[in-house]
Amino acid sequence: MKKETSSAVRADATRAIISGRSSFSHHGVVNTPVYHASTILHPNVESFEKRHDSKTGDRRKVIYGLLGTPTSFDLEEAIADLEGGYDALLTPSGLAAINIALLAFLRPGDHVLVADSVYAWTRSFSDQMLSDLGVEVQYYNPLVGADIASLIRPKTRVIFLESPGSYTFEVQDIPAITKVAREHQVTTILDNTWATPLFFKSFEHGVDVSVHAATKYLSGHSDVMMGAIVCNEASWGAVHRTHKLFGQCVGPDDAYATLRSVRTLPTRLRAHQEQGIALATWLEGRDEVAEVLHPALPSHPGHEIWQRDFLGASGLFSIILKPQPRQAILDMVNNLELFGIGASWGGYESLLIPVYPEKHRSAVPWNSSGQPLRIHAGLESLDDLIVDLEAGLGRLSR
Numbered sequence: 001m002k003k004e005t006s007s008a009v010r011a012d013a014t015r016a017i018i019s020g021r022s023s024f025s026h027h028g029v030v031n032t033p034v035y036h037a038s039t040i041l042h043p044n045v046e047s048f049e050k051r052h053d054s055k056t057g058d059r060r061k062v063i064y065g066l067l068g069t070p071t072s073f074d075l076e077e078a079i080a081d082l083e084g085g086y087d088a089l090l091t092p093s094g095l096a097a098i099n100i101a102l103l104a105f106l107r108p109g110d111h112v113l114v115a116d117s118v119y120a121w122t123r124s125f126s127d128q129m130l131s132d133l134g135v136e137v138q139y140y141n142p143l144v145g146a147d148i149a150s151l152i153r154p155k156t157r158v159i160f161l162e163s164p165g166s167y168t169f170e171v172q173d174i175p176a177i178t179k180v181a182r183e184h185q186v187t188t189i190l191d192n193t194w195a196t197p198l199f200f201k202s203f204e205h206g207v208d209v210s211v212h213a214a215t216k217y218l219s220g221h222s223d224v225m226m227g228a229i230v231c232n233e234a235s236w237g238a239v240h241r242t243h244k245l246f247g248q249c250v251g252p253d254d255a256y257a258t259l260r261s262v263r264t265l266p267t268r269l270r271a272h273q274e275q276g277i278a279l280a281t282w283l284e285g286r287d288e289v290a291e292v293l294h295p296a297l298p299s300h301p302g303h304e305i306w307q308r309d310f311l312g313a314s315g316l317f318s319i320i321l322k323p324q325p326r327q328a329i330l331d332m333v334n335n336l337e338l339f340g341i342g343a344s345w346g347g348y349e350s351l352l353i354p355v356y357p358e359k360h361r362s363a364v365p366w367n368s369s370g371q372p373l374r375i376h377a378g379l380e381s382l383d384d385l386i387v388d389l390e391a392g393l394g395r396l397s398r
């Protein structure tokens with residue numbers, strides 16, 4: 001916010017409120033307005049011809065709608081500030097953020113190491129696009145830690161991480177991996193969607209590029225598609241150039257909605273965390289449940305690393321049921337009243353879906369005798385959610 005002149009280090013809760021707020025450039029209105037823009041007019045030819053001249057202004061100069069507007073610039077600034085990055089860029093989806101980040105650093109003949117537990121479409125992009133472009137894709141055990149050194153080759157350019165892993169919630173030893181990557185001049189890209197810029201500070205743990213599906217908690221209301229790429233200074237040039245060459249930009253209404261939601265992110269995320277831990281703890285005590293995969297539970301194999309590196313847990317976790325016939329599982333899930341059956345999480349509503357991690361593994365096969373279910377803990381009353389789950393689990397044994 002422009003009025004701020006103090007150099008004090010602010011807490012995240014404060015920065016979520018003040019970062020990227022230029023109220024006094026907008027007649028004092030609290031939220032940065034929606035700028036719908038493609039063409040930008042200039043008062044004269046001299047100004048027009050200098051529009052790309054970086055010496056005359058900073059990166060957040062309004063040149064063309066494609067390259068950003070005050071609405072998108074304020075959102076980028078807020079996200080970069082919250083995560084402690086050098087700068088950030090927006091993309092029309094989380095998947096686009098992942099793809100642009102990868103393409104910024106990979107060329108034909110290069111080798112990329114991708115965590116075996118990544119989001120399924122990161123795997124599809126790697127297998128179906130990077131491979132076609134002549135990049136050699138190798139999946140690695142997400143729990144490899146410092147032993148990642150043994151997988152690095154002369155042509156390795158990128159290590160892609162996601163922690164905790166999609167569906168299965170393996171917690172990666174990110175500082176150990178990024179330390180090795182730096183020693184070998186390999187760029188690290190982390191999908192930090194689960195923790196958000198609040199609960200994992202990527203750059204303090206040596207990550208070069210942090211990507212987010214802002215579709216999830218950053219926008220937080222299940223009505224926006226958006227991605228963000230947050231960079232350290234060293235990675236900024238390559239990502240910025242690639243983002244521009246691919247013509248990436250976002251709709252101004254979506255940028256506005258996401259920026260408005262960032263203001264309440266600390267409050268929402270705390271509530272998701274509490275609900276998630278409460279539901280996971282309750283589920284751990286149930287006979288029908290073989291295992292709960294939630295990094296904040298002491299029983300989780302990644303709990304110590306999570307506690308060391310993360311500042312909190314969001315509301316997404318999985319459970320593994322004891323073996324049940326498929327029809328019993330369908331009866332359980334189809335008849336839940338409060339848990340929606342939907343894939344995209346991070347909104348205010350609870351979700352529960354069966355997931356099939358074995359379809360998305362190649363380095364470390366996934367074996368579980370019971371059905372994994374992924375749960376998103378929304379902001380409904382905890383008691384009501386437990387009543388719904390209790391009835392659902394009851395249907396399993398009927």
Ligand SMILES: Cc1ncc(COP(=O)(O)O)c(C=O)c1O
Pocket residue numbers: 093094095096119166191193194212213214215216225226227343344345
């Ligand atoms: C961990 C993770 N990363 C990235 C994405 C992709 O985001 P989007 O759906 O906005 O493309 C998702 C979507 O589910 C996700 O769960």
